Amino acid sequence: MLVTGKNISFTYDFGGAAFALQDVDITIAQGEFVAILGCNGSGKSTLVKHFNALLQLQQGALKVAQIDVGNTEEIWLLRRLCGMVFQNPDNQFVSSVVEEDIAFGLENYEVPRGEFPARVRSALALVEMDGYEKRAPNSLSGGQKQRVALAGVLALEPEIIIFDEATAMLDPSGRQEVVKIMHKLHKTGKTIIAITHYVEETVAADKIILMHQGRVLACGHPRAILTDLDLMKKAELIPPLPVRLYYDLQQAGVNLSNCPLTNEEFVEAICQFRSKT
Amino acid sequence: MSIQIENLSYKYGQPAGEKVEALQDISCAIAAGDFVGIMGHTGCGKTTLIQLLAGLRAPTSGRIYINGEDINAKGYDRNRLRQTVGVMFQNPEYQLFATTVEKDVAFGLKYSGLRGQEVTARVRWALETMGFDFEKVRNQSPLALSGGEKRRVAIAGVIATRPQILIFDEPIAGLDPYSRENFLQFVTQMNQAGTTIIMVSHNMEALAEYTQHLLVLEKGRLIDAGPTREVFIRLKQRKDGAFGQTAAQKIVTLLAERELKLPPAVVTYGDLLAALKHELTGGGRG
């Protein structure tokens, strides 16, 4: 296993009773595409910030790529291995020029200088921000910033990439692009961990970790999680549109054979239903 | 409070000398009590437009009238503008700065004329409206909140002043589904009570289900405007398919490819469910 966590508990409120994470067990395999779902404050960001030691482990055990996250000597290796794109891109810029900002990250992680231009170029191209090399990050729109922040992480070529609501500020096509990039990176063998409030972005994941009030409520294949109405309700989430349609049609006496997860599956199920009746 | 926008243009100066034309010759009117959505790709000028409406930037050319008054005219009362127009910006996390959540939300009420207990009551109302337990959250640091929670505190700060025009830049990005619905329903109530609402969003469902009118921007230009449903239907007919469609519209397109034609007016979830029921339970056949 690439990531193994056992009994992780965490509180921001030292001495207090409020736990942001409580008894979390987690395993992620090399090359897996994992989505983390859960309502606001359920502990998603807190959990993933443990993976590259942005937050210090308080209770339990956590290993990432054989590295004990509590081992402070390995912290740079860990951070290089495990890249993270946050929900607030503004927090991530250090330079006033886009290309320098990306190069700064490379420098930090001791990437050979000769590789800088090519890496910066290809990372910006991947997020379709070529041409913006000389711009100031703070002169970009919200979505453009988010793409540049993503490029900064991709340039480091980490093995594990964590997207913490990296699509939140993007328009629908931009969102689709980033989801495509995630899957492209996944195909090249990277391990992807994606946090999102857009439930339809999780249907193609290998596994969903469903969080609620600091605990892992369920963990499994998207089909098992997203089509379970009771579970979704317990997690205070709303299932994807095809799932809602399936159940709402059932109420009206239209029984489709299988509960679809994607629009394509839904359309297929409708066509099957029509050819049968 | 009505808003008139006339031939509005805005250019950002660049250090390199070149200029970014963020808005080009935009004209439109927003009636008092309307609920208007603004849609468009990343970088099309939505935030810029909102900053102009809030009086934070002066137009390069063109005019903005609020209730008939040019807000950039000499002598226009800026304080009144601040009380009339409440704005929540795209990264509200940076609007949070006080030491406690309560103080943060109360900050905007400084010039409201409310005093003591009235302020507390109003802050409580705003935070409870945004789904918080007031007693639990009032003394917390706004920095000690999750992403979605910060956003909800920022929204509370804006609604607390009960301005006549409420402008939101991507308010629901980062909110979980229940908070999203809760926010949209609340805004609808404010709207029904007379508040003019302007909401920028990349969430097509939210725009389709809740707004009355839509403005569509593309590369700084206003390319479509009108009643929400009509605009969504028009955008769907565009050959380039460049613009957001609702999930329901996407399913309609896929069904049409499989010879199941649903009415073109299907835009929302409710529309789609009704059309499918009609089609599949016999109503649409024979």
Ligand SMILES: Nc1ncnc2c1ncn2[C@@H]1O[C@H](COP(=O)(O)OP(=O)(O)OP(=O)(O)O)[C@@H](O)[C@H]1O
């Ligand atoms: N820096 C902090 N200090 C204190 N408490 C915090 C801090 N960050 C988060 N919390 C609290 O910890 C809990 C979990 O927060 P976390 O950020 O992990 O949630 P999340 O699932 O990422 O939510 P969101 O969807 O809103 O981003 C919440 O109750 C939150 O208020």
Ligand SMILES: Nc1ncnc2c1ncn2[C@@H]1O[C@H](COP(=O)(O)OP(=O)(O)OP(=O)(O)O)[C@@H](O)[C@H]1O
């Ligand atoms: N401070 C600035 N200086 C220079 N150019 C800017 C500045 N702010 C924005 N721009 C540019 O102006 C254009 C419009 O930006 P704006 O922020 O209004 O877009 P937006 O529609 O809000 O996008 P998003 O959906 O990504 O938030 C973009 O091309 C952007 O790069």
Ligand SMILES: [Mg+2]
């Ligand atoms: Mg978070």
Ligand SMILES: [Mg+2]
């Ligand atoms: Mg914007």
